[in-house]
Amino acid sequence: VTTPLRGTKAPLRRHRARRGQGDLLRGEILAAATALLAETGDEAAVSVRAVAGRVGVSVPSVYLHFADKQALLDAVCDEVFGALDRAMEEAANDATDPLSELERRGVAYVDFALQNPEHYRIVMMRRPSLTAAAHEFEQITASRAFDHLLAAVKRCVDAGYVEGEVLPVALYLWAVAHGTAALMIAKPALPFPADFVASSIRASVAGVLASPAPGDR
Amino acid sequence: VTTPLRGTKAPLRRHRARRGQGDLLRGEILAAATALLAETGDEAAVSVRAVAGRVGVSVPSVYLHFADKQALLDAVCDEVFGALDRAMEEAANDATDPLSELERRGVAYVDFALQNPEHYRIVMMRRPSLTAAAHEFEQITASRAFDHLLAAVKRCVDAGYVEGEVLPVALYLWAVAHGTAALMIAKPALPFPADFVASSIRASVAGVLASPAPGDR
DNA sequence: TGTACATCAGTGAACGCGCGTTCACTGATGTAC
């Protein structure tokens, strides 16, 4: 009898979780889905089968922890939103004044997107799913990234750097950061200059500065 | 013998094309794919079966005119790029000076995207396909929309309105327009103000104006 | 004008595939007595 190659069937030897510890697997599944997304760079590669296989667990086990595939993807999105928020908060910590904080946030946003393109794509470039549509706005605000942006803009308005209402300005800055990231992700062959991210963010802030150029129409 | 309901099998009675006119079907298939995309608002709904069914033709007939599904989608993208370019050219015709032309182009771009979200998504928000990646840049420039944008920016630079090199400025303006459109498409539940498109485009142009605000750092 | 035949637009049926999901089941864990 020839010994089968180790790992051909079960790549990772798993120990069954202790009695109240069933939720441990939930975290592993979530991490596997996130990793698969990063490695394959393709949302279509994240099937329930692929995730289960990567964890080293049977397919139905996934359904012990997530109602369906959409719930799994939603959980991944929550994680990504949280990480994006953390990246921006970290960048904001180094800022000395509210205006440069705004720029740092923007650059951190785009950098995160470019470093995690498939994660960014899944949260910001997908069609709004029918079921999640109702929760979309709550999901975004729940991640607190949007609240943090609004607060940062408000500080600039209060300090007199920026003109206009907070909400429209925040949405504009978000749109520019998103456009910069999404364009570079979707059309990487375009001849972007080396400082494209920094100069785009800078230009976006320049576009909302108070007392603009004399020639302003 | 009961007569079968008319239309249950073949929704449209088709006449077989004349001898050298086989390519007529190609146009119908392309139009059906485009219409399906618009009606379902879902790229996944555009299967070879669905397209053939909508034309009223058998599935293998599609392969007489397109090498595979990707070729069909590529052809749809070409159409969409062409329509987008036409929309912008039309908007540019009404402009009186190069600066307002730039704004009109931007607004027309976003309007097109919002009116044809699924068409816009397929050309600008999809993962760059492996095979098409090499041709991506050529595809964009071949549509001439990018050339037209570069020329419009150049006119602004030559007239002294805009500061900087043409290419980076054009890419920036594109990124802002794309971000505005893509954010509104992907996150429609966000509280966008009514004039968001116009004010975003205006702000983007303000961000690249020559001799910016005195407070400019 | 009539007919045999080459051309080619289009078809019916099937292929294998991977998918999300479900069902009845297993067997280790921990508790009650």
Next chain:
DNA sequence: TGTACATCAGTGAACGCGCGTTCACTGATGTAC
């Protein structure tokens, strides 16, 4: 301390589905003679 048993984490096998693609075929069209 020992044992019967309830619990529950996890499984093997199968379900039906729609997909892209291919194969051998049909039959109308138009041409050569």
